[in-house]
Amino acid sequence: MTDMLSENETAAHVDLFSKFDPLIEMRRNLLSTGQEDPFGLVMERVISPTVAVCNGRETILLGTYNYMGMTFDPDVIAAGKQALDDFGSGTTGSRVLNGTYAGHKAVEQALCDFYGMDHAMVFSTGYQANLGIISTIAGKGDYIVLDIDSHASIWDGCKMGDAEVVPFKHNDIEAMEKRLRRIPAEAGKLVILEGVYSMLGDIAPLKEMIAVAKKYGAMVLVDEAHSMGFxxxxxxxxAEDQDCLDEVDFVIGTFSKSVGTVGGFCVSNHPKFEIMRLVCRPYVFTASLPPSVVATATTSIRKLMHAGDKRAHLWENSKTLHKGLKDAGFQIGTDEPQSAIIAVIMPDLEKGAAMWEALLHEGLYVNLARPPATPANMTLLRCSLCAEHSAEQVQQIIGMFTRAGKATGILGA
Known part of the structure; x- marks a missing residue:
């Protein structure tokens, strides 16, 4: 007998996809009744920041994160077209090789001006910004204390950097302090928080949490992806709204929300920050953003500095939709509107998918969010408002939700 396989024997075949079988079955069950795929919608034409053609009909967009409606801003589009003419379609290189054009320096300067900080570093996506910054500054022997509801990119950055990860209950200041108290005083410590949490649209008590972090000698990183611009x-x-921005060591953000394009960034006042350009692997080993993208981002960021009227209108939209859906009988993720995200809690995934499809037939697109991405295994219909939604559109949306809720039995007749 031998442990070696003979010529006629073959090793047992292990299907590496078998781990996904429960998800495959869930998707099959959702689509078995002929329902539209809530995770595969195709937009055939985008008319404006708030309207697109889906399945051949005009549809109000309420699930795009296009908070400030900058995707169709004439100045933004013109800047992108000009950059295409002047610099071509792409850089074909990393920022540390041939991938730094004048536009990349310009967008980093715009970020420094926007936040009033000394340093800015731009990544190809917001995901890469978290992945790169977190994994580079916190490594083996360091500790990361983070909110349990942190975004996937934050968790992945922690895993890649090999630091000791210590999560705490969502938005719980006392729980955060308890974790910090147990960490050796001489250890490197990074506290990671988000301004707005994307699933429920709730905000963090940053001022109090940052004060606790500093008490224990921790550096602080705040992801403001869903709050920047608004x-x-x-x-x-x-952090600005709670008057504690000066206490934040690193702000992470993205261009794919309020800025209206794609990319990610980190801004900081740390005097040694520029060394990150040589040691941060997701920055060093990734092709830089196309010149047209950084041109649109620069123009958008500089316009967002003076967008007070847009911010005020978006707040009105958020308050109106939150109240309208609550009054109609829906369960909302927050007691009061806290951001541009309004999360409507569904009884379960099956009902949530049915409601999502009913809304699409009404002419409204929202996001269906499901476990494990959601907190407490909730199924959510996540609405993200835009500063370009008119007051009339918001009223239309409330009517669409009410009719769809009754049609699916989620609201009483």
Whole structure:
């Protein structure tokens, strides 16, 4: 007998996809009744920041994160077209090789001006910004204390960096302090928070949490992806709104929300920050953003500095939709509107999918969010408002939700 396989024997075949079988079955069950795929919608034409053609009909967009409606801003589009003419379609290189054009320096300067900080570093996506910054500054022997509801990109950055990860209950200041108290005083510590949490649209008590973090000698990183451009007097996010931006060591953000294009960034006042350009692997080993993208981002960011009227209108939209859906009988993720995200809690995934499809037939697109991405295994219909939604559109949306809720039995007749 031998442990070696003979010529006629073959090793047992292990299907590496078998781990996904429960998800495959869930998707099959959802689509077995002929229902539209809630995770595969195709937009055939986009007319404006708030309207697209889906399945051949005009549809109101309420699930795009296009908070400030900058995707069709004439100045933004013109800047992108000009950059295409002047610099071509792409850089074909990393930022540390041939991938730094004048536009990349310009967008980083715009970010420094926007936040009033000394350093800015732009990544190809917001996901890469978290992945790169977190994994580079917190490594083996360091500790990361983070909110349990943190975005997937934050968790992945922690895993890649090999630091000791210590989660705490969502938005619980006392639980956060308890974790920090147990960490050796001499250890490197990074506290990671988000301004707005994307699933329920709730905000963090940043001012109190940052004070606790500093008490224990921790550095602080705040992800403001869902608040930049909208929250705060100048649109700098929740940290600005709570008057603690100066206490934040690193702000992470994205261009794919309020800025209206694609890309990610980190801004900081740390005097040694520029070394990150040589040691951060997701920055060093990734092709840089196309010149047309950074041109649109620069123009958008500079316009967002003076977008007070848009911010005020978006707040009105958020308050109106939150109240309208609550009055109609829906369960909302927050007691009061806290951001541009309004999360409508569904009884279960099956009902949520049915409601999503009923809304699409009404002419409204929202996001269906499901476990494990959602907190407490909830199924959500996540609405993200835009500053370009008119007051009339918001009223239309409330009517669509009410009719769909009754048709699916989620609301009483």
């Amino acid at each position: 929250i705060g007097p100048k649109g700098r996010g929740v």
